Amino acid sequence: MFQFTLNVSLHAPISFLFAAFHEPEYLSEWFAPGNCTVSQIMSSFKEGGRYRIKVIEPNGVEIALTGEYVTILANEKLVFSWAWEDGVEETVMSSVDISFEETSEGEVALTLIHSGFNNQEECDQHQYAWMSCLEKLAVLADKQVAFN
16 A cells, blocks of 8 residues: 655644635635636535535546545544545545644644555655645635734
């Protein structure tokens, strides 16, 4: 099995960053890589609850991501399963584990581990997509700080 780890430092309140990973109003702003956009979010944010997020690619193709919330520790940890509904990838189900740690006033260290890939290619594709999404999250976080 293949996995990757991303360590990012973001300038925003930890409560905002945690909310950005489950509140539809925030997810719709950043949870699609590159020029893709979020078209729909359905979520039951509780342990054992499910989510489904539709993303539209620039060419108009719509793909859906689905999974279940495994662990929710407010402002500390979020773990959820991850699967694309299209069935194109070899990996059927993977796991995302995110830790949030306030390192100084207004700075949060975010550690994201995405694991369970059957091959390096899918792992690399997801790592690139997460990096693109986290760049969008950093921009959203900066806007949040500027407005408060």
